[in-house]
Amino acid sequence: MDLARTEVAPRRSRKESATRIGLMALPVAFFAVFFAYPVAAIVARGLKIDGVWRFGRIGEVLAQSDIRHVLWFTTWQALASTALTLLIALPGAYVFARFDFRGKQVLRAVVTVPFVLPTVVVGTAFLALVGRGGLLDQLWGVRLDTTVWAILLAHVFFNYAVVVRTVGGLWSQLDPRQEEAARMLGASRFAAWRKVTLPALSPAVAAAALMVFLFTFTSFGVVQILGGPTFSTLEVEIYRQTSEIFDLATAAVLTIVQFVAVGAILAVHAWTVRRRETALRLVAPEVTVRRPRGAGQWALLGGVLASILVLLVLPLGVLVQRSLDVPGGYGFAYYKALTSADSGIFLVAPIAAIGNSLEYALAATAIAVVIGGLAAAALTRRTGRLVRGFDALLMLPLGVSAVTVGFGFLIALDEPPLDLRSSWILVPLAQALVGVPFVVRTMLPVLRAVDGRLREAAAVLGASPWRVWREVDLPMVRRALLIAAGFAFAVSLGEFGATVFIARPDNPTLPVAVARLLGRAGDLNYGQAMALSTILMVVCAVALLLLERIRTDRTGEF
């Protein structure tokens, strides 16, 4: 504590907290209006009968043994999926962060592709891996469909990119010289990694684990399609109570249960991460990558590539193969069929769905990046309970049933000035709800790793907070921001629930069009669905590649 700092401290901290409140205003308003209010409205509708709150319903529902069974299964499959995903994807994160190999950029885009595919299609693709006559069946006579293993593996397939992007983003910027210094001082390779790199990475690993847990905790299609109807998660149960049985009271109780469970996980996460985030030496990712050296590193690279090949590329390849597999050989007949609008399913040629999808995805990404970026900037300095609560609030949408939010939108946002029920903007807004947490989780570990003294130095030299952020934080966080934006884009491109709910028939998005084609008998429909899925994958991969090539004019500022 030198004299100069103590003198400027009071004035600056006031300014700082004002800045932080200002930064938080927009994200808080966004979540209040588009998440908290709709969800509260639908829960109240379920529990408030003739103006009286019926909290007794909570006890009644929880007393049912099958509900408890569902809760138990939901939790343990999510924990198991998270553990398995980390186990398989962390080596991948390392390889992507530290090794330079041909095709790396393309592969990084490819591992994100699963995120954009409708679950119905993924189910089809995955059966080719774990089902009858699938790869595992041919190799070892193993069939995993309708077992919990199929669910877990599919969750790895979906969430591989979450780990690679969240952890890899930070890992690629860690200064390898710190680990080298530890080695020089006599630490073994493993000890150096455990004492130096692992602590530095742990916030990002925890963030990735949290994201994967929330995604798998609210898993719906994967569980239904690959696990079979004998498995049921909370999300499935909420869907049934809301859409089939129309028992809003039970659905409301289950939503509250979901909230409590997700809240508990968020609390655990906050508690474990709080002590671990420290300032790190960050360097430009270009500096840290190199060609693999020695047998061990080549083996690691080979192992990771093999796991990606089997778990991710093979199921995706099945879809491509089926899109070309026309009666009497191979060809592009299904793709040609996509350009005509003669089938009554669409008022436009299915191919036109590409443009619609991109429009929604760009809008949703812009919203998610602005809201998420502001939130991350506000959360950079962890002070006070208020800020921590805000952090948890931002994560909640990932842990709440999409059906609940959808129904909530309907009854909450139905009056001017917020009658958005049939407005175009509702779709990107709903998609951004999922994108924002990802933006925050990707950026925060990096932002918090920025050495505070850099900011102080800039401030002492007379820079405004905005300027400090632009000159100090932004260059460091640029990469994380792009990674996050890519993810928000993929989430939106593949998002299905909100889009179905609002997409006008003459304006289907790609996933909606795929689902509609699959929902109808006939060879041409099936083939077109496969062709359109392939196009969806390509659009996603190309968009991510382009996005990751964006270079702001501030490169090399590290």
Added chain:
Amino acid sequence: MTKRTTTAIVIGLGLVTLSACGSSDSGGAGDSKTVTLVSHDSWAVSKSVLQDFEKQSGYKVRVLKDGDAGQAVNKAILTKDNPQGDVFFGVDNTLLSRALDNGLFQSYEAKGSDQIVQQYRIDQDKHRVTPIDSGDICVNYDKAYFSKHKLAPPTSFDDLIKPAYKNLLVTENASTSSPGLGFLLGTAAKYGDDGWQDYWKKLRANGVKVVDGWEQAYNDEFSGSAGGKKAKADRPLVVSYASSPPAEVIYADPKPKTAPTGVASGTCFRQVEYAGLLNNAKNTKGGKALLDFLISVEFQDDMPLNMFVYPVRETARVPEEFVKFGPQAEHPETLAPAKIADNRDQWVKSWTSLVLK
């Protein structure tokens, strides 16, 4: 400085949102020249037919799709005080009582109601709903499999529990899938309140496979479909629709002379879909015109090849492929909507513990 920056950001974002709202078509709701149809995902109509209606009536039609059939009905009930549109299409006989009991619709007798097949007319004293289409949920079979194995395909519910058809049938989860529910209701109608559970025990013993939804049953498990052939599926019997074999012919290139799949005509449950004028509709006049249009000859003729359902208007044309490959069952199973409403949840619950546990 900080305040100014934040304000700038907020204003900037506000402008983005506003301009996005401005470019949306939400302004069309509630004016007297626009009529809004609320429906489920399967709604489809030819562009030219819809344009004809718009030209003749002077109304512009907006369509909102609210998810699957169950979701769409529940959303309509939830928002009945401030509805999303004027007309709701797509409430079927399995959900009709729920919609009527919740006061979803107002009375209106559509022009041409007297042309509707007698057996579908319902609610004759109040006319809250108008039948629009019908369809049969039936077991489909893979012709190639049965001719290869020199086995006659099943024709009735009773056949399905015979040893000859062991491990051949795949059906859908009755608690989340509408054909799955239809098949369950068919057995309940056929064997009565006490008999259907016994039937399902035998069906289970005979190796029926239950998967989540129609897409999976048909495209991944059924050996007679395009997807099934590619995935080397091994179930030649699937619970689907009477209109699926016609679709297999229409959506094939080149078109085959006969359908690759057939319908087991004694396993059908009849579904009827209704439309009605929503209570509190903002544009009742336009809504009435739209309802008239839904049972007009033009729409009824156009509907089968768009939604793969049968028209309810006696004089409407049925496509040749439907007549040839997916005729409606002579004696489908049916249940009164009120009976379905009273028993549905209990039946699905019993079915779940009987078949899935």
